[in-house]
Amino acid sequence: MTIISLMGGCSDAPPEGYAKGVYLLLDTSGTYTKELTKAQQLINYMLAMMEPGDTFAVARIDSGSFSEKDIVAKVVLDSRPSIANKQKREFAAQVEAFVTTVKSSSYTDISGGLLQGIEYLNEAKVGNKTIMIYSDLKEELPKGFVRDFDLVLDGFTVQALNVTKLRADNENPQEYLDRLSHWSEKVVLGGGNWLVINDLDKPEALAL
Numbered sequence: 407m408t409i410i411s412l413m414g415g416c417s418d419a420p421p422e423g424y425a426k427g428v429y430l431l432l433d434t435s436g437t438y439t440k441e442l443t444k445a446q447q448l449i450n451y452m453l454a455m456m457e458p459g460d461t462f463a464v465a466r467i468d469s470g471s472f473s474e475k476d477i478v479a480k481v482v483l484d485s486r487p488s489i490a491n492k493q494k495r496e497f498a499a500q501v502e503a504f505v506t507t508v509k510s511s512s513y514t515d516i517s518g519g520l521l522q523g524i525e526y527l528n529e530a531k532v533g534n535k536t537i538m539i540y541s542d543l544k545e546e547l548p549k550g551f552v553r554d555f556d557l558v559l560d561g562f563t564v565q566a567l568n569v570t571k572l573r574a575d576n577e578n579p580q581e582y583l584d585r586l587s588h589w590s591e592k593v594v595l596g597g598g599n600w601l602v603i604n605d606l607d608k609p610e611a612l613a614l
Contacts (some may be wrong), residue, residue, distance in 0.1 A: 425459035427532030429523035433541030435514040442505045458485040461530045472518035478504045514546045517553035541566045543585045543597045559598030566602045
């Protein structure tokens with residue numbers, strides 16, 4: 407009975423709440439699409455760090471991003487290495503196809519993308535939840551869109567990556583500082599941790 411019990415407790419699948427979950431939002435507005443090649447390198451790096459049971463999703467920030475239609479690729483990695491490697495290759499290919507064909511979005515719904523990321527990672531039931539925003543952090547919404555809500559981010563870390571400076575920021579750096587302050591306040595008030603990482607050449611900066 408003891409042997410059977412021990413065997414029953416063994417499994418290749420990690421227990422619920424053990425795995426990591428990463429939801430990466432890609433800004434596709436205006437000239438920011440030129441930054442997506444660098445984002446692709448980042449995604450490949452992240453894929454290499456993922457382990458069995460981990461969840462990874464890449465989504466675009468579009469005019470209305472609170473939609474699963476904006477998810478470019480998503481995966482829950484299998485415990486079998488050969489299957490997991492195949493999943494990683496397919497994921498990388500989907501991202502490459504997206505980067506090489508993407509068209510610029512007219513607007514930038516960062517709030518909607520964040521909300522979609524929160525829902526996705528909560529449903530994944532992972533223990534370590536990270537949302538990455540690869541963007542200049544300038545939100546622009548279509549007429550009629552309302553994003554006046556509080557984010558619930560207990561247990562989440564939100565990382566702003568490659569926050570490029572706009573021409574207006576050079577004329578008035580306070581606009582850049584205000585954007586960072588706005589999103590930092592929104593995340594922290596929601597109970598999350600906020601980080602800004604602009605030097606992506608430091609692999610340790612993206613450790614999960």
